Amino acid sequence: MAVLRGSVELVIPICERPASKSTPLAKLLRWRSQSRHKASSISTALSELDGGPDSSELLTELEWLLDDAVEKCGRGDRDDLDQERNDTLAGHGEIFLRASLEELEQGWKERIDRRRPFQYVTGSSHWRDLVLGVQEGVLIPRPETKQLIDLAAAAMDGNSELARGVWVDLGTGSGAIAIGIARLLDGRGSVIAVDASEVAIAVAEANARRYKLQEAVTLVKGSWLTPLRDEAGKLSGIVSNPPYIPSRNLGRLQAEVGKHEPICALDGGVDGIDHLAEICQGACWALKSGGFLALETDGGEQAQTVAKILSDKPFEDIKVVKDFAEMSRFVTAFHT
Amino acid sequence: MDFLSPDKHAPIPDDILRILEKRMISIEDRHACLSKALLEPGIASDELIKMNKELRKLDYSVDMIKALRAKEKEVIGLKELVKESVEDEEMRRLASGELQTATREVRDAQHDVLLKLIPKDEADSRGCILEASCLICFIYLLGAGGDEASIFASDLFKMYEKYAANNSWRFEVLSITTTDTRGYKEASAVISGDDVYGALKFESGVHRVQRVPVTEKAGRIHTSTASVAILPEANEVDVEIRNDEIKIDTYRAGGAGGQHVNTTCSAVRVTHAPTGIVVAIQDERSQHKNKAKALSILYARLYELERSRAAASRSELRQDQIGSSDRSERIRTYNFPQGRVTDHRVGVTQHSIEQIMEGIGLEIFVNALKMQHEASALASLKAAAA
Numbered sequence: 001m002a003v004l005r006g007s008v009e010l011v012i013p014i015c016e017r018p019a020s021k022s023t024p025l026a027k028l029l030r031w032r033s034q035s036r037h038k039a040s041s042i043s044t045a046l047s048e049l050d051g052g053p054d055s056s057e058l059l060t061e062l063e064w065l066l067d068d069a070v071e072k073c074g075r076g077d078r079d080d081l082d083q084e085r086n087d088t089l090a091g092h093g094e095i096f097l098r099a100s101l102e103e104l105e106q107g108w109k110e111r112i113d114r115r116r117p118f119q120y121v122t123g124s125s126h127w128r129d130l131v132l133g134v135q136e137g138v139l140i141p142r143p144e145t146k147q148l149i150d151l152a153a154a155a156m157d158g159n160s161e162l163a164r165g166v167w168v169d170l171g172t173g174s175g176a177i178a179i180g181i182a183r184l185l186d187g188r189g190s191v192i193a194v195d196a197s198e199v200a201i202a203v204a205e206a207n208a209r210r211y212k213l214q215e216a217v218t219l220v221k222g223s224w225l226t227p228l229r230d231e232a233g234k235l236s237g238i239v240s241n242p243p244y245i246p247s248r249n250l251g252r253l254q255a256e257v258g259k260h261e262p263i264c265a266l267d268g269g270v271d272g273i274d275h276l277a278e279i280c281q282g283a284c285w286a287l288k289s290g291g292f293l294a295l296e297t298d299g300g301e302q303a304q305t306v307a308k309i310l311s312d313k314p315f316e317d318i319k320v321v322k323d324f325a326e327m328s329r330f331v332t333a334f335h336t
Numbered sequence: 337m338d339f340l341s342p343d344k345h346a347p348i349p350d351d352i353l354r355i356l357e358k359r360m361i362s363i364e365d366r367h368a369c370l371s372k373a374l375l376e377p378g379i380a381s382d383e384l385i386k387m388n389k390e391l392r393k394l395d396y397s398v399d400m401i402k403a404l405r406a407k408e409k410e411v412i413g414l415k416e417l418v419k420e421s422v423e424d425e426e427m428r429r430l431a432s433g434e435l436q437t438a439t440r441e442v443r444d445a446q447h448d449v450l451l452k453l454i455p456k457d458e459a460d461s462r463g464c465i466l467e468a469s470c471l472i473c474f475i476y477l478l479g480a481g482g483d484e485a486s487i488f489a490s491d492l493f494k495m496y497e498k499y500a501a502n503n504s505w506r507f508e509v510l511s512i513t514t515t516d517t518r519g520y521k522e523a524s525a526v527i528s529g530d531d532v533y534g535a536l537k538f539e540s541g542v543h544r545v546q547r548v549p550v551t552e553k554a555g556r557i558h559t560s561t562a563s564v565a566i567l568p569e570a571n572e573v574d575v576e577i578r579n580d581e582i583k584i585d586t587y588r589a590g591g592a593g594g595q596h597v598n599t600t601c602s603a604v605r606v607t608h609a610p611t612g613i614v615v616a617i618q619d620e621r622s623q624h625k626n627k628a629k630a631l632s633i634l635y636a637r638l639y640e641l642e643r644s645r646a647a648a649s650r651s652e653l654r655q656d657q658i659g660s661s662d663r664s665e666r667i668r669t670y671n672f673p674q675g676r677v678t679d680h681r682v683g684v685t686q687h688s689i690e691q692i693m694e695g696i697g698l699e700i701f702v703n704a705l706k707m708q709h710e711a712s713a714l715a716s717l718k719a720a721a722a
Contacts, residue, residue, distance in 0.1 A: 126621035
């Protein structure tokens with residue numbers, strides 16, 4: 001199900017669609033049972049291949065898909081009903097769905113056969129405490145990226161003035177970071193979310209609206225800080241998760257990522273630092289004095305490189321911060 | 337004249353009355369002595385203040401004692417009157433009625449004096465900090481050793497329940513393990529109210545019953561025992577999870593992570609270093625939610641651990657108190673055929689076992705025990721000062 005926003009077809013997450021379809025319960029359970037078998041048979045084949053999902057992940061995803069699609073029949077109920085024999089189920093009648101059985105069948109087939117990301121199948125991504133709409137053309141928010149919000153919060157704690165200013169999310173994609181920061185600002189400041197992709201702009205705007213932040217978040221189409229010349233020297237904070245994968249590594253990504261997510265959101269150039277470097281450059285003139293910069297990187301050596309770049313520019317208190325897997329993932333700094 | 341209202345208090349046994357009389361005399365003496373001394377000239381001002389303070393404290397007690405003596409005199413007078421008016425039917429009836437009322441009033445006054453004369457704070461705070469601040473205590477009954485023992489345990493439990501009600505304390509049953517014959521093998525409750533521990537602490541020990549059990553067919557008297565343990569309840573269980581004590585794992589197998597990976601698996605494992613408790617959650621759809629869930633489960637587990645630790649130490653205390661349920665260690669005997677209850681520690685007997693089992697009259701034992709406790713404490717103080 002989709003809605004036209006400008007020239008973009010905006011996908012409505014399954015969990016938000018009306019339960020206007022229906023199917024005989026027995027048929028749904030039969031399909032569920034078959035899908036479980038198929039998922040189980042995968043075992044570790046995909047994870048060994050390219051770090052893809054194993055059967056326990058797929059089985060969990062199947063249940064989540066049903067959670068989103070099926071009205072009034074939770075996991076427990078589904079398990080209970082499964083135990084009964086088929087002929088007794090015949091009397092149970094129709095069950096209401098937010099996505100038709102055909103759509104579910106199609107979606108699951110794509111998941112297994114084509115490795116289509118689960119989040120695109122359901123049209124939603126659970127990130128932090130948000131449920132964001134996502135679709136092809138927008139990067140699915142990563143769990144590591146959550147930490148950027150925490151880092152921004154820490155900066156605001158250290159200098160409450162920052163919370164009253166303008167923050168920028170460069171390469172907003174689904175709008176995850178922009179929404180996270182807008183919630184921190186809580187009306188005191190505002191957020192500008194920039195992305196070069198029209199699909200991203202439409203999706204991010206819909207997500208901001210989802211969280212009633214359409215006033216707090218302004219969407220701007222363009223490349224990094226170029227469209228924000230007028231804000232020179234005025235920004236309180238710049239936060240970004242720009243594409244940082246070295247081009248040579250793109251071919252080895254797991255299929256969900258490499259074959260389905262937008263390459264422009266992943267490709268960081270030769271050493272993966274092309275966009276990071278450009279942002280660091282722009283931050284010099286864009287941030288006000290005392291303004292905060294936080295960047296997500298490919299980790300390890302790349303993080304050190306970014307820190308080095310900043311050390312040759314008007315920045316102080318440059319830090320490399322580890323993520324939950326103990327990888328040096330983030331670089332933060334304050335404009336002098 | 338009020339024939340319908342029930343006795344507020346059970347009659348005080350003679351042995352207690354004797355102790356009470358002694359106390360009252362010594363207070364009256366002390367009061368008189370201080371009053372006279374304050375009239376002397378040339379007393380230092382701080383000494384004056386001290387003496388005056390003590391005198392004021394004794395004033396209240398002395399007033400109560402005076403009131404009691406007046407009532408006692410009245411009773412004596414009425415008794416005389418009843419004797420003298422043998423001829424006069426009408427007169428005798430009136431006098432008898434008034435005698436009854438007056439006797440009851442004397443009993444009430446005796447109770448008030450008794451309660452007033454027991455020094456509270458000093459005795460209780462001398463030994464244990466916990467006692468002085470204790471508004472909650474935990475009562476545990478053990479009726480092991482046969483059907484009769486467990487039936488007796490249930491009788492005692494109900495007695496304490498009624499005693500608590502009479503004192504407007506809250507009695508909250510924690511657990512009861514019953515037997516086939518509706519006795520209590522084990523029972524426990526939390527009692528809360530003003531100074532409950534101070535009032536109930538003397539109940540700890542072995543209680544002995546002598547009666548014909550309900551299960552006995554031949555009508556023979558049996559002796560059984562039940563154990564009571566009274567424990568002060570410590571503070572509320574408090575659990576704190578400190579950030580530097582927990583480690584959060586996100587099951588990432590290593591590798592690049594970040595933009596390289598698209599996984600729906602957001603499993604989180606929280607390890608609590610001090611206890612070694614590990615909670616792993618993966619069923620929520622975001623790491624955020626899994627982490628929140630893991631932490632709340634960790635909290636619940638730590639809380640449970642603390643509670644059982646508190647209960648275990650309580651259990652140890654309980655074991656110490658109950659000790660061996662040896663019949664020779666009994667603190668009190670309840671003799672139903674003879675209708676009396678004897679506390680062996682103070683040698684006090686009450687002849688109203690029905691009332692005792694209804695929770696009325698236990699304070700007599702308590703007060704006697706408190707006085708004994710205080711007396712021995714004073715004695716040891718004197719000995720130390722000598």
